[in-house]
Amino acid sequence: MKPAILENFNSLREENMVAMRSAQEKGVKVVGFYCTYCPREMIMAAGAIPVGLCGTKEAPIAAAERDLPRNLCPLIKSSYGFAITEQCPFFLISDLIIGETTCDGKKKMFELLQNKGIKPVYVMQLPQVPEQSASHRLWYEELQRLKKYLEETLSVEITDDALREAMHVINEETQALQNLFDLNKAKPALISGLDLLKVSWQIGFQADRRSGVKLINSLADEIKEKAAEGYAVGEMSTPRILLTGTPVGVGSEKVITLVEECGGLVVAMENCGGYKTVELRTDESDHTDPLHLLAEKYMKIPCSVMTPNYRRLDLLKRMIHDFQIDGVIDLTWQACHTYNIESYFVAKMVKDELGLPFLQLETDYSQSDLETLRVRIEAFLEMI
């Protein structure tokens, strides 16, 4: 039987909607953001609640295509569709929105959102050559600019102490998630890919991050206790798959579902919401300018919008080793050029350097290609 605490994650999103509404009635602001590069610590230090708004469902895409080209990443269309159709309660409740100039599609979509004037949309300029000192200077200045904007818009002062406190909470959260993800280094694995996704996606809506940390830690403890009594997910022979590429959430999990229906297990996910950021922490023993620490941390996120993006390959290599991976699936949302092109380097490393099976899947949020994907995934798993 699955760990009982997993049940608590099923309704977390709805419960947190209620918690955010009641906090808002008491004057607390809610700040929506789309991308992992958004420094959540800054929002928390401003006394506001950060909430991720990336669209993971197909439903609002048709409405989005009235303004956006059809040949655009489904994540961008879904996010925009949710915003203009007012179908996402978290968008509706947000007092303001923060975006970043990550990929071309997202940054131009933010222009449309600004033009619609539904909510105030603030866009940070993200430098994309992470190893250059000029990028760090620009990103640091962007954090200063965001701090000023939040202080003025929310009529608050963001103190260094508040930033350090927020950094501590987010460090605890990422550590808790990493500890949970790391349980799957065990063979056989201890948690399915679908459950991992549910946990990491639902926890993103947590209004009170500290109670979220407790919940993740309780789940990890329960899994460890059960494992000591022989509990496992799958067998020693179950193919262990690493999923990398574009972000996945509840609603866009079809590839994970298919892998697990076809007899494999997604034991680790490198993408956003997975391992991409859980090793990144701000150094709490460093008492210099907290904005510098934040700038340093966020510049290290190994997203394909960075060039070159060596950190992703390094992370993947370590994960393949640590999670005893049998095959890698690189998921590309249609029209995501950065992940699509970067797949060349991932394939080269996985196939040529490590000699492991590799499969790139390009798809969208629709269910129309399910059977084609199933056939390709079945054939891939047979190679293992």
Ligand code: SF4
């Ligand atoms: S994949 Fe890159 S652009 Fe997309 S949410 Fe993650 S960090 Fe942001």
Ligand code: SF4
């Ligand atoms: S998946 Fe690719 S195209 Fe879509 S928002 Fe992320 S980086 Fe942009």
